[in-house]
Amino acid sequence: MDNKPYNNKAWLLVIPVFLLVALSAIIPIMTVVNYSVQDTFGGNKFFWVGTEWFTDVLRSERFHNALGRNLLFSFIILCIEIPLGIMIALSMPKKGIWVPVCLILMALPLLIPWNVVGTIWQIFGRGDIGLLGHTMAVLGIDYNYTSNIFDAWVTIIIMDVWHWTSLVVLLCYAGLVSIPEAYYQAARIDGASKWSVFRYIQLPKMRGVLIIAFLLRFMDSFMIYTEPFVLTGGGPGNSTTFLSIDLVKQAIGQFDLGPAAAMSLVYQLIVLLVCYVFFTVMNNTGVDKPEKEV
Amino acid sequence: MAQITLDKLAHSYYPNPKTDADFALKEIDYAWDDGGAYALLGPSGCGKTTLLNIISGLLEPSKGKILFNDQDVTSYQPEQRNIAQVFQFPVIYDTMTVRQNLEFPLKNRHVPKDEISKRVEEMIEILDLSDKANKKARGLTADEKQKISLGRGLVRYDVNAILFDEPLTVIDPHMKWQLRTKLKDLHRQFGHTMIYVTHDQTEALTFADKVVVMYEGEVVQIGTPEELFDEPKHTFVGYFIGSPGMNFLPVDIQGDQAKLGNHSIQLKGTYPELSGKIELGIRPEFVTLDSKADGIPAQISSVEDIGRFKIVHTRVEGNDLNVVLNEGENIPAEPKITIETSRINIYQNDHLVRPTGHTENKGKGV
Numbered sequence A: 001m002d003n004k005p006y007n008n009k010a011w012l013l014v015i016p017v018f019l020l021v022a023l024s025a026i027i028p029i030m031t032v033v034n035y036s037v038q039d040t041f042g043g044n045k046f047f048w049v050g051t052e053w054f055t056d057v058l059r060s061e062r063f064h065n066a067l068g069r070n071l072l073f074s075f076i077i078l079c080i081e082i083p084l085g086i087m088i089a090l091s092m093p094k095k096g097i098w099v100p101v102c103l104i105l106m107a108l109p110l111l112i113p114w115n116v117v118g119t120i121w122q123i124f125g126r127g128d129i130g131l132l133g134h135t136m137a138v139l140g141i142d143y144n145y146t147s148n149i150f151d152a153w154v155t156i157i158i159m160d161v162w163h164w165t166s167l168v169v170l171l172c173y174a175g176l177v178s179i180p181e182a183y184y185q186a187a188r189i190d191g192a193s194k195w196s197v198f199r200y201i202q203l204p205k206m207r208g209v210l211i212i213a214f215l216l217r218f219m220d221s222f223m224i225y226t227e228p229f230v231l232t233g234g235g236p237g238n239s240t241t242f243l244s245i246d247l248v249k250q251a252i253g254q255f256d257l258g259p260a261a262a263m264s265l266v267y268q269l270i271v272l273l274v275c276y277v278f279f280t281v282m283n284n285t286g287v288d289k290p291e292k293e294v
Numbered sequence B: 001m002a003q004i005t006l007d008k009l010a011h012s013y014y015p016n017p018k019t020d021a022d023f024a025l026k027e028i029d030y031a032w033d034d035g036g037a038y039a040l041l042g043p044s045g046c047g048k049t050t051l052l053n054i055i056s057g058l059l060e061p062s063k064g065k066i067l068f069n070d071q072d073v074t075s076y077q078p079e080q081r082n083i084a085q086v087f088q089f090p091v092i093y094d095t096m097t098v099r100q101n102l103e104f105p106l107k108n109r110h111v112p113k114d115e116i117s118k119r120v121e122e123m124i125e126i127l128d129l130s131d132k133a134n135k136k137a138r139g140l141t142a143d144e145k146q147k148i149s150l151g152r153g154l155v156r157y158d159v160n161a162i163l164f165d166e167p168l169t170v171i172d173p174h175m176k177w178q179l180r181t182k183l184k185d186l187h188r189q190f191g192h193t194m195i196y197v198t199h200d201q202t203e204a205l206t207f208a209d210k211v212v213v214m215y216e217g218e219v220v221q222i223g224t225p226e227e228l229f230d231e232p233k234h235t236f237v238g239y240f241i242g243s244p245g246m247n248f249l250p251v252d253i254q255g256d257q258a259k260l261g262n263h264s265i266q267l268k269g270t271y272p273e274l275s276g277k278i279e280l281g282i283r284p285e286f287v288t289l290d291s292k293a294d295g296i297p298a299q300i301s302s303v304e305d306i307g308r309f310k311i312v313h314t315r316v317e318g319n320d321l322n323v324v325l326n327e328g329e330n331i332p333a334e335p336k337i338t339i340e341t342s343r344i345n346i347y348q349n350d351h352l353v354r355p356t357g358h359t360e361n362k363g364k365g366v
Helices: A010-036 A052-059 A061-091 A098-111 A114-124 A131-138 A149-177 A181-189 A194-222 A226-231 A243-253 A257-284 B048-056 B098-108 B113-126 B142-154 B173-190 B201-207 B225-230 B235-240
Strands: A038-040 A046-048 B004-012 B023-032 B037-041 B063-068 B084-086 B162-165 B194-198 B210-215 B218-223 B247-250 B252-254 B257-260 B263-266 B278-282 B287-290 B299-305 B309-316 B319-326 B336-339 B345-348 B351-353
Touching: A010 A038, A010 A257, A038 A257, A052 A257, A061 A149, A061 A194, A061 A243, A061 A257, A098 A149, A114 A131, A114 A149, A114 A226, A149 A194, A149 A226, A181 A194, A181 B048, A181 B084, A181 B142, A194 A257, A194 B098, A226 A243, A243 A257, B004 B048, B023 B048, B023 B063, B023 B218, B037 B048, B037 B201, B048 B162, B048 B194, B084 B142, B098 B113, B098 B142, B113 B142, B142 B162, B142 B173, B173 B194, B173 B201, B194 B201, B210 B225, B210 B235, B218 B225, B218 B235, B235 B247, B235 B278, B247 B319, B287 B319
Parallel strands: B037 B194, B037 B210, B084 B162, B162 B194
Antiparallel strands: A038 A046, B004 B023, B004 B063, B210 B218, B247 B278, B252 B257, B257 B263, B278 B345, B287 B336, B299 B309, B309 B319, B345 B351
16 A cells, blocks of 8 residues: 555645635625525514525516616627627737737726726716717717616617727737637638638637636626616616616615625526536537547 | 749848848749659758748748749749648647548538548548547647648649648657658658658658758758768758768868878869868768778767767867767777778868869859
8 A cells, every 4th residue: 555644734734725715705605695594673683584585586576677687788798799809809910019009909998997987988978068978969869878778778888898898809819819820821721711710710719718708798797886886876767777786775775684685695696607507508619529438 | 733943032031131141041943843752951940931931822932933833823822822731730620520621621612512522531541530530620639630731731632732841840759750651651642742841850861852951041952862961062961961960170182182180081083272161071970990000090089879879079180070880899999080082072161072073063052
């Protein structure tokens, strides 16, 4: 037999990580879990309610509506930002002095804080002093994001596209420049069309970064809070009240800690689940099926 | 299939080349025979890949013309030239299966469907990839991937030439040998013109019927492996080919005698008056180490035992000289060297000079 010593010293090495993870993740989550199964009538007295809040949340129409808005929003965002990002990355120069210029231009929106982005677009869209709002008014287009649901959505979507497409562009660009020149040369010799080069070289080589871009953009757009909060405050009516905005209303506005805790957990599980599904599907496209063992 | 003619071809990566040094590829005039197996041999950065990319059309030369048979293809794109190229790193289309990879160049050229499947089936057979034909190409080993890149060229029967750019660099040593054998077989079988770029002399000498040796953007010699070994036209070829390379000793020439210090060495013919840097070139294989009275005394600096033979590093009249000793031969106590007269080459300013009386007077470059 081997002479490796067997003892429990290795646990000492695990403890620091365990403590860090406990402080950063487990304890906060457990606090939320704790709230989600109890109710209080004030005075810091809590009593056990079991899964009642979860049942309430899952049956609540308010939750369903907000979830629907979130899914629709993320879907639109992904449909616009991923193809647009790829297209911009493809048309960016590969060498020369325009490379840093383009990269800096692309990176600029990413450097602006969320609430500033919201404020910028809030002012930009105003009919009296905003460039966009005023121009629309001059052109005779009826545009008002504070009263028209469609206008509010369009503004939020354009704002997000403006803010975050750069991220997709930068990731795709990094993927594109890492493709060795020989691939393009071989494709020319094989007589491949531009579309074939994209379909069989560029897209497969960008796959890794695209998965990341896709997941990041999904998570961020699904959890969007600050920009719509600043821009529309969830309105008009409840038309732009996303899960995150609703959650804050419940937790801080109404101080309904139990339902809010249950809602955050469900919210988190949905994000995790969708990301897991996306990742698994994207990671397995274009791969051989594992051979069945005989 | 075509004869490829390079007509006063030169290339510079600068837009306005002024001096000779600006040229990555200096002027070259040469015709590659149809169906020949050529190797472009030279150290890194000598311009061999530049030359290859000009032939394949990936680069347009700054000067000169390139002809396939009698057709000027200088301005043709690679896809119009109908050549195949295998790159240093295997290029495969990851998301396609092995079969789809091989079909790809044919599909792009709108070859009829049943013709495609017939040729691809045949090619899979030839490359021994039958059991992997329906697998995605991304999971294969480097040598299998390289076979696919080669197959994508071969599957087009009518290619004018197949160009190889150091194709075995990333292949494991034992697979290198197999792939090289495969290449030779395919050359015999299909008779394509093949041009093979490498910096490895073994690869070049075993693959090619004719080796083109390049040095600093210039073709210094084109010849069979024997010619390169026996009569290097440039001292660089002497150094570069052979292991160890040729010995060069600074000498003075007087008629049919070379003077090395106080010693005279008999030459195979009479040489004219030479000026400049005069060197005597001799392969280590043709120097013997014994204790004969008429030899030139040598000091042994070190001995390398390669197995089948020994390389003895010696100093002769203040110059380094390598000698190859076959298995079983011993180093004598008072070593003296003897140089085989018929194997001596004389170089003037790095270029071979032939003794007078021969048909050519001076062999200068190409």
